Amino acid sequence: MTKPEKESCESCRFKSCAVEVLDSDELNILQTNCSEAVFKRNELIFREGTPHSGIAYVKSGLVKIHKMGPVKDQILKLVKAPQFIGIPTVLGNKVNQYTATALIPTHTCFIATDVFRKLILLNGKFANEIINNLCFDELSFFDRSIHQTQKQIHGRVADALLLLSNDIFQSDSFQMPLNRTDLGDLVHARRESVTRTLTHFRKDNLISIKGKTIELLNKSMLERISKSG
Amino acid sequence: MTKPEKESCESCRFKSCAVEVLDSDELNILQTNCSEAVFKRNELIFREGTPHSGIAYVKSGLVKIHKMGPVKDQILKLVKAPQFIGIPTVLGNKVNQYTATALIPTHTCFIATDVFRKLILLNGKFANEIINNLCFDELSFFDRSIHQTQKQIHGRVADALLLLSNDIFQSDSFQMPLNRTDLGDLVHARRESVTRTLTHFRKDNLISIKGKTIELLNKSMLERISKSG
DNA sequence: GCTAAAATGTGATTTTAGTCACATTAATTA
DNA sequence: TAATTAATGTGACTAAAATCACATTTTAGC
Structure with missing residues (x-):
């Protein structure tokens, strides 16, 4: 400080x-x-x-x-x-x-x-x-x-990604400010579960992960996942 | 009205x-x-x-x-x-x-x-x-x-019972104002899970249930369950 | 640049509570 | 009071995510 x-x-x-x-x-x-x-x-x-x-x-x-x-x-x-x-x-x-x-x-x-x-x-x-x-x-x-209480983990992580993109950084691509544990603390999940979900999204070409940079490639699908829980 | x-x-x-x-x-x-x-x-x-x-x-x-x-x-x-x-x-x-x-x-x-x-x-x-x-x-x-997010259902239901007893009715015995489904909506659980938990508490003599009247028989144990999750 | 520490990824297994199906009991109301 | 509906209880089964154990990668400090 x-x-x-x-x-x-x-x-x-x-x-x-x-x-x-x-x-x-x-x-x-x-x-x-x-x-x-x-x-x-x-x-x-x-x-x-x-x-x-x-x-x-x-x-x-x-x-x-x-x-x-x-x-x-x-x-x-x-x-x-x-x-x-x-x-x-x-x-x-x-x-x-x-x-x-x-x-x-x-x-x-x-x-x-x-x-x-x-x-x-x-x-x-x-x-x-x-x-x-x-x-x-x-x-x-x-x-x-x-x-966060009613959706399952895919929906919760999608929510977090959309929050970061829409509300915080106002860009589809951003430097992820949270590590996997933090992200878990935000979406009520464990580090491993967050990792698995992100990997899943990446394999489905919904997002790309390059180091700390995350890019949302298919926002409408992420929104669909967010809605369907 | x-x-x-x-x-x-x-x-x-x-x-x-x-x-x-x-x-x-x-x-x-x-x-x-x-x-x-x-x-x-x-x-x-x-x-x-x-x-x-x-x-x-x-x-x-x-x-x-x-x-x-x-x-x-x-x-x-x-x-x-x-x-x-x-x-x-x-x-x-x-x-x-x-x-x-x-x-x-x-x-x-x-x-x-x-x-x-x-x-x-x-x-x-x-x-x-x-x-x-x-x-x-x-x-x-x-x-x-x-x-409510981090505890498991026994702890969450214990919390709800203690809330009703301590904060709402200020008595160890009260008329339950919520049905099982409502209680589930309060503690993020399903009706059946709430029933099972209450039955469990009753069998352990932590509470008594007579119709809509619930009495907390062993508050310190309920507090222990609330704390341990 | 090397080393230790921290962060991340992945599979196997277990735990928890949800789901489903139906029985039983209580509460309304015709 | 019988008939109907709503609320509750219970067992069997399933699904979701946690946990555990460990490999791999990245980062930070010297």
């Missing part, structure tokens, strides 16, 4: 919708209570069970939110910039309830929790944006949970 | 933490934009895919939030009064994203979405309470999701 030169929040190119609605007084409060950090690939942003260091705003990069379960680690969501992570720490809880790890080089700002809360109390529009955010999260988590 | 006599929001005995912080002007706005309804056991409060009729506040009763998946229905959460349901409809979306069904006789108030949003914009404290609510939901859903 490195600390870059601090730039002004007001002139920040990566402002969130929520920060966009703040007036200059509020931006000033934010400015003086906000610190920046850069994380390398696989660096920990914060860890479950440790005291939290405020709300993190991911300005650029990609983060996995994960948590240890009774049997294995589970990736709860992938968060692409720009987005807040760790908002649930605005609750009384002083300890992180999950872990956040950078998957690619990631630039973040940390906003002190009490300042974040102050902005909610001061500015209804800010609060409204945060609520929109949380609501959207809830709905997508519901959807993901249902699909 | 029946429409009872309308009582004043201000004097309501079941006020939420959020409504508690409203001033009398705001309570008045709420009062004039809020309607009451009573639902019988198994009555639909709102259904996925239909236009939503505002945020519902559950004054008394018990509700299941569920959604059809690719294979079967899934219960996303059980909501005990007093609590809001359907807050994610404050998002632009005009259509319910999941279904809410009363499990026991349930008293609700419907608050028009735009009024709910107005209160968020007007009163930071109200927004703050709603945010606390959403954050708490997110964290508990994460936890439930991890446990």
